[in-house]
Amino acid sequence: MASETGMQRRYQRLVGLITASKPLDLDAWTRMLLVQYFFHVSDRRRIEIHGEGQQLLNLLTPTHFKGQGRIRLATTTVFGVPRSPGSYGASYIEARTPDSLIDIGPGTVFNNRCVLISEGASIRFGANCLIGPELHVMDSNSHDLVLERRRQPDPRPAGVEIGDEVFIGSRVTLLKGVRLGRGCIVGAGAVVQPGFEAPPMSILAGNPAVIVGRARSAAPTSEV
Structure with a gap:
């Protein structure tokens, strides 16, 4: 009974501290705590940071790194947009097998709650891509599709290649083998099927x- 009373007092004290704090400060503190927690429990030794400047990760919202493979991030890669839905939910980045690779180019920004899972091929993003919330990318089917072997790994993973300056809307799914050329736009909610290839500056939509x-550019381009 005494311990229960003590817990109630601690709870009331915590509620008082929260109530007395400034909302914007509390919002930032809570998010920073979650960012630190998810990074602390990540497989940090798998992360390789490359590029100029300080060798630090730009994690603005919770991001979880897992797996046995390689995760290469540029110094200017950004995960998270605090003033956007899902800013307390964690993004999940996994290079699941020893042969897996996730490679993100400089200046690419991911909104909240993205999922990138490589299972033996690769997922590559070029430079200066803008990614909406809840992107889901996989380089495999997660398992074999043959009925009798559905508890076994996909025997044929295929790499996903995203070119420079691609814009991807919210809740997009990119499946294995997808290739998007420079400057492509993928509309919100689109599901890009396995092996789909889009030329530079294409606009994709639908499921x-x-x-x-075709996307527009203010500068002349020789790409077709």
């Missing part, structure tokens, strides 16, 4: 995604 137009 299954198809090319519905």
Whole structure:
């Protein structure tokens, strides 16, 4: 009974401290605590940071790194947008097998709660990509699709290649073998099927995604 009373007093004290704090300060403190927690329990030794400047990760919202493979991040890669839905939910980045690779180029920014899982091929993002919330990318089917072997790994993973300056809307799914050329736009909610290849500056939308137009550029381009 005494211990229960003590817990109640500690709870009331904590509530008092929270109530007395400034909302914006509390929001930032809570997010920083979650960022530190998820990074602390990550497989940090798998992370390789490359590029100029300080060799630090830009984690603005919780991000969880797991796996046995390689995770290469540029010094200017950013995970998280605090003033966006899902800013307390964790993104999940996993190079699941020893042969797996996730490689993110400089200046690429991921919004909240993205999922990148490599199972033996690779997931590569170029430079200066802008990624909406809840992106889901995999380089495999997660398991064999043959009925009798569905508890076994996918025997044929295929790498996902995202070019420079690609813009991906919210809740997009990119499946194995997808290739998006420079400057592509993928509309919100699109599901890009395995092996789909989009030329530079394509606009994709739908489930299954198809090319519905061509992105504009203010600068002349020789790409077709």
